Amino acid sequence: xxxxxxPTSMDCAEGRAANLPCNHSTISGNEYVxxxxxxxxxxxxxxxxxxxxxxxNEMASLIITEDRKSSTLILPHATLRDTAVYYCIVRVGPxxxxxxxxxxxxxxxxx
Amino acid sequence: xxxVTQNPRYLITVTGKKLxxxxxxxxxxxxxxxxxxxxGLGLRQIYYSMNVEVTDKGDVPEGYKVSRKEKRNFPLxxxxxxxxxxxxxxxxxxxxxxxxTEAFFGQGTRLTVV
Numbered sequence: 407x408x409x410x411x412x413p414t415s416m417d418c419a420e421g422r423a424a425n426l427p428c429n430h431s432t433i434s435g436n437e438y439v440x441x442x443x444x445x446x447x448x449x450x451x452x453x454x455x456x457x458x459x460x461x462x463n464e465m466a467s468l469i470i471t472e473d474r475k476s477s478t479l480i481l482p483h484a485t486l487r488d489t490a491v492y493y494c495i496v497r498v499g500p501x502x503x504x505x506x507x508x509x510x511x512x513x514x515x516x517x
Numbered sequence: 518x519x520x521v522t523q524n525p526r527y528l529i530t531v532t533g534k535k536l537x538x539x540x541x542x543x544x545x546x547x548x549x550x551x552x553x554x555x556x557g558l559g560l561r562q563i564y565y566s567m568n569v570e571v572t573d574k575g576d577v578p579e580g581y582k583v584s585r586k587e588k589r590n591f592p593l594x595x596x597x598x599x600x601x602x603x604x605x606x607x608x609x610x611x612x613x614x615x616x617x618t619e620a621f622f623g624q625g626t627r628l629t630v631v
Contacts, residue, residue: 440619449521449607449622450560458625504575505609505620507560 410494415512416454424481426511428494431475437498439470440505441479443490450493450507453479484515518542523608523623530598530630538593538626540608546621548611549591550575550582552603554625560607566591599628 411429418424430439441453454468456477461468467480476484481488493510523541530536542549550565552575564584580600581600582594591610595602608623 421576439558439584442620447554447605447625449609450620451622452619455619504562505560507552509559 412511418484424484426479429476429494437496440495442493445490489515537579540591542610546610552607603630
């Protein structure tokens, strides 16, 4: 699986959009980009995933660059409950591959 | 409600005393796995199972066993726990392995071995 690079930490004001970047310059054509988050020591929570196209769901939007070497997770209106560690993961498929969690980005949403 | 349930949530035990951490999912998922999380090392996969009676080692399997006799259950067994197995453990399941599928995680089991 491709390696990802994320900033160690970020701050965001409550109510503003949080934009979390991720670099995956060695991503291959059959690898998806996944985002998970972990609030304190709870189990990781799936947010969104994508292959080439931008994706949106009720939690967030995922913007993937045309060359697929980077992506941005957007939380449109961050709340205090969005404070968590956010993990960007690229994962090949089909077949078994574990989710390889890096160190992620610690997002602090500030009132 | 779709969920992955782990028990116990917290456990303190002594070195060498066999223990089992249970994991159950109600989503009819084929794929289940166990992770451990340690400060500075992140989440690492211990074992996984593609389906009933099919299990395989992850990145850090030493000192652990698993079984998959039923689709919904995937217990983690520590035959002779040691202090270096003190960690936060997560069970996860997904509909199938590979890309394009989301994984559901349990709430975690914090294990302390003294």
